Every structure is written in C-alpha cells, then in structure tokens.
Amino acid sequence: MTSLKTVPFVDLKIQHEPLHKEIDQAIQTVIQRGDFVLGQALREFESAFAQACGVEYGVGVASGTDAITLGLKACGIGSGDEVLVPANTFIATVIGVLQAGATPILVDCDPETALIDLNQAAKVVTTKTKGIVPVHLYGQMVSPRALLDFAGAYNLIIVEDAAQAHLGQREGYYAGSVGSVGAFSFYPSKNLGAFGNGGIVVTRDEDIAKTLRSLRNYGAPSKYYHTELGINSRLDTIQAGILQVKLPHLSQWNQLRNEAAKQYDELLKPLENKGIVPIKNYSEEGHVYHLYVIRIGQEFPFNREKVQDLLGNKGIQTGIHYPIPCHLQPAYKALGYQLGDFPNAEDLCQQILSLPMYPGLSTEQIEWVGSQISLL
Known part of the structure; x- marks a missing residue:
C-alpha cells in the first residue's frame, strides 16, 4: 500500500487491480479467436468509443501520433498545406503534421489556460493555411464555439488533438466531436490507457472513416488492392479488448x-x-x-x-x-x-x-x- 508520505505521480495499479479478471478474460477471448489483427474486439471497441465521443465512427491505429497523421491525410491535408499548431504542445502534434506532408505553423498560447490562442492564430493565416490542430491540453478542451467560428471564418479543417482529453466536454461538445476528426492516444498513462501503445481517430463522416481504414492498412480498402499510399498502423485486437473493459469506467x-x-x-x-x-x-x-x-x-x-x-x-x-x-x-x-x-x-x-x-x-x-x- 502506498505510504501517505509517498505520493506517486501516477498509479495505474489502483484502476487495474479491480478489473484484472475481466481484462484476463478479454485477452483470453482474443487468443481463443486468434483474430489478433483487425479482429472482433477491435471493431466492438471502435464503435463503443466513437459513440462515447458522440460520433458514429472510430478507426483504431497504432498510436496517437499516427492518429493525427492519418486524420490529417484522410481530410485531404498534405504537401503544400499549412496547419496551425500550438507551440507548447507535445512534439507528437508537430510530428503528425510533418508526417502528413504539411507544414506546421506554430501559434502562441493563452497563459491562463495553456490552450492555443486563436487571436494569435488569426495573425498567421495565409492562403496556404488549410487546417488547425487544436490541442485539448491537460484534459481541457479548446472552446468549441470559438474554434468553430474561427475555422468557419477562414475555411479551415479542424483535426482535434484529444490525446489528453478522453470524454472531455465543453459547451455541449465532447472532445473529438467538434472537428472533421478527433485523434486520441491510448498510451498507458492516459485517462483511458492500453497496455502498450495505441490510438484511434473518431469522425462522424463515413467517407473519412473509410479512407482512414484504408490508410491504416497499407492503403488497401480490400486485401491486396491498394488505392492509396497507406501505412501499417493498426490498434492490436488484444489492446482493444483491454480498452473495452476499461471504457465503462x-x-x-x-x-x-x-x-x-x-x-x-x-x-x-x-x-x-x-x-x-x-x-x-x-x-x-x-x-x-x-x-x-x-x-x-x-x-x-x-x-x-x-x-x-x-x-x-x-x-x-x-x-x-x-x-x-x-x-x-x-x-x-x-x-x-x-x-x-x-x-x-x-x-x-x-x-x-x-x-x-x-x-x-x-x-x-x-x-x-x-x-x-x-x-x-
């Protein structure tokens, strides 16, 4: 038991110990089915998590970084495009933009909330600016109303970096439901964490979801038929089974x-x-x-x-x-x-x-x- 005078920064055992039997069963179910990649537990979790975020579709990927990259690509953002990103985010946000082929344009933050300052963002919008990646930093969403007004004024695509804001809410919106897509990480210490790396992209757009499923699986909408330049980035079925056990809590x-x-x-x-x-x-x-x-x-x-x-x-x-x-x-x-x-x-x-x-x-x-x- 943790001593009163020893306070760890994070203690994952507290949440895992009461669930260990359910988690073990979820793992064994995947083992018995043998569908370790793109299996049933993944499909079930993708649907459940998307619904929890208030949208229709979820596409599990290998990491939160890939979620940003593929989210941008699925929205048509790439080479020659500029994307607004806060300067005080984790570097993965910038990496996601670069991996999509776009150019990150950094923006200062509000000192009170540490969230992106949309007034500063407006000063750097150009004819090349195609998107914005608002980071819901520390678990607090960027104001959805302000964000939608800003994006509407400049005709920008919103790709939410919600890696720290699972089921976060503000102004009647859930994190991941504001933009064209929302990108989440399931790194073990996140509010909803896997037993390793993982991520998901959520969207209400069926066409974007179809594109995401292809992009994460070698650019193949069906086996051995490759219509675009995709990558190998899939949330493991075992990890999805674990996350499905944890999601109701x-x-x-x-x-x-x-x-x-x-x-x-x-x-x-x-x-x-x-x-x-x-x-x-x-x-x-x-x-x-x-x-x-x-x-x-x-x-x-x-x-x-x-x-x-x-x-x-x-x-x-x-x-x-x-x-x-x-x-x-x-x-x-x-x-x-x-x-x-x-x-x-x-x-x-x-x-x-x-x-x-x-x-x-x-x-x-x-x-x-x-x-x-x-x-x-």
Missing part, C-alpha cells in the same frame, strides 16, 4: 480526477498571491484533468526546479509537461523559429509543474501535497 475515473483537482484548487488558493497559480479551468465538470498543472511565478521564493526537488525529497513525484516548446527543440530548427517568437509558451515552459493526478488519489495524499507546497 472512464466517466467515473474522470469524475474522480475532477474532484481531486477541486481539492487541489482549494488547498492552493491561498498561495496565488505568492505566485502559485493553477492553470485555469473554464470547462467546470467537463475538464477531465489528465494532468493537474500549476504555474510557479517569479515572485515565488523558489524556481520550478527547486520546488520539484524539495517536493521529491518529501516523496512527492511531479512532472513537467512540457519543459521545451516545440520551436526551441533542436530537431525542428528548420521550421525557422527562434527564442522570443512565442513568449507565453516560453514562459509557461519555464514555470509549469504537474502534480500527482490519477483516479484513486486520496484526500490525505492531496492534503499532503498541498501542505508541503504551502511550507515552501
């Missing part, structure tokens, strides 16, 4: 995350005037808190690295999501950006700290984390 797990975040908010509220400021939630219950992130301002007596070290000495594990913005990553110098181009993203990346967050995090553990930050 996702809403409750998200609610537990949201409740934990409220406890953090209350404990940390007295520290806001000292420079400890949580990323703002404008989605209320719809924020699914894949991560609970605070900003450590310059007025606080210790910088982020020192705070992380001091908390670590108390047995409190933390993370940084993400320490280097995309435009300052050495591998992406060719995009042509430099230090100072996206000041909000650059400041955030120096200040943010992710606190322990997972369903099953106890009130006592949250209070311990809050008390230790208060004592700094």
Whole structure:
C-alpha cells in the first residue's frame, strides 16, 4: 500500500487491480479467436468509443501520433498545406503534421489556460493555411464555439488533438466531436490507457472513416488492392479488448480526477498571491484533468526546479509537461523559429509543474501535497 508520505505521480495499479479478471478474460477471448489483427474486439471497441465521443465512427491505429497523421491525410491535408499548431504542445502534434506532408505553423498560447490562442492564430493565416490542430491540453478542451467560428471564418479543417482529453466536454461538445476528426492516444498513462501503445481517430463522416481504414492498412480498402499510399498502423485486437473493459469506467475515473483537482484548487488558493497559480479551468465538470498543472511565478521564493526537488525529497513525484516548446527543440530548427517568437509558451515552459493526478488519489495524499507546497 502506498505510504501517505509517498505520493506517486501516477498509479495505474489502483484502476487495474479491480478489473484484472475481466481484462484476463478479454485477452483470453482474443487468443481463443486468434483474430489478433483487425479482429472482433477491435471493431466492438471502435464503435463503443466513437459513440462515447458522440460520433458514429472510430478507426483504431497504432498510436496517437499516427492518429493525427492519418486524420490529417484522410481530410485531404498534405504537401503544400499549412496547419496551425500550438507551440507548447507535445512534439507528437508537430510530428503528425510533418508526417502528413504539411507544414506546421506554430501559434502562441493563452497563459491562463495553456490552450492555443486563436487571436494569435488569426495573425498567421495565409492562403496556404488549410487546417488547425487544436490541442485539448491537460484534459481541457479548446472552446468549441470559438474554434468553430474561427475555422468557419477562414475555411479551415479542424483535426482535434484529444490525446489528453478522453470524454472531455465543453459547451455541449465532447472532445473529438467538434472537428472533421478527433485523434486520441491510448498510451498507458492516459485517462483511458492500453497496455502498450495505441490510438484511434473518431469522425462522424463515413467517407473519412473509410479512407482512414484504408490508410491504416497499407492503403488497401480490400486485401491486396491498394488505392492509396497507406501505412501499417493498426490498434492490436488484444489492446482493444483491454480498452473495452476499461471504457465503462472512464466517466467515473474522470469524475474522480475532477474532484481531486477541486481539492487541489482549494488547498492552493491561498498561495496565488505568492505566485502559485493553477492553470485555469473554464470547462467546470467537463475538464477531465489528465494532468493537474500549476504555474510557479517569479515572485515565488523558489524556481520550478527547486520546488520539484524539495517536493521529491518529501516523496512527492511531479512532472513537467512540457519543459521545451516545440520551436526551441533542436530537431525542428528548420521550421525557422527562434527564442522570443512565442513568449507565453516560453514562459509557461519555464514555470509549469504537474502534480500527482490519477483516479484513486486520496484526500490525505492531496492534503499532503498541498501542505508541503504551502511550507515552501
């Protein structure tokens, strides 16, 4: 049992232990059927997850990165096209755009929410801009109404990066239901995680779904008949079976995350005037808190690295999501950006700290984390 004074950043055992018999049975069912690739459990999960997102179709793929790549391609975005992407996302978002053959155009973020700033995005739209990949960062959706208005004004295709926002909600929309497609990751630590890599693209467009199924399977709508340049990117049937067992529990797990975040908010509220400021939630219950992130301002007596070290000495594990913005990553110098181009993203990346967050995090553990930050 986890000690009160040892708080892991993530604890997957809490959610898996009560389900181990069902998970074992799901795995054995796939083994007995022998349909390890594109099998029955995959089809059942694709349908169930799509319906949970409020759309008709789901297409399982090998990773969240591939979900972005294939989602863009299925929407007709490729060579010569520009796609708007926030500068403070995980690099996989940029990789997805590049793998689709398009050019990522980075955009600064709102410092309060860490979400893409659509006012800044409007300044870099050109005749080549064909799409936008809003990232529902940390589990909070970009405002669907604002996003739809923006995309409509500039005739842009929306490909949602919902890798951190499984069943997230805002303004009556589920994550993945706003754009032409929504891309999700099932990396083990996600709100809905597999026992390895995996992803899915969801859509309400039947033609896009058909294209996605072909693209993920060597560009073949039927066996040995290849109509387009596809790849091998399929969600394993065993992983889909595991995810199908976990899916009915996702809403409750998200609610537990949201409740934990409220406890953090209350404990940390007295520290806001000292420079400890949580990323703002404008989605209320719809924020699914894949991560609970605070900003450590310059007025606080210790910088982020020192705070992380001091908390670590108390047995409190933390993370940084993400320490280097995309435009300052050495591998992406060719995009042509430099230090100072996206000041909000650059400041955030120096200040943010992710606190322990997972369903099953106890009130006592949250209070311990809050008390230790208060004592700094």
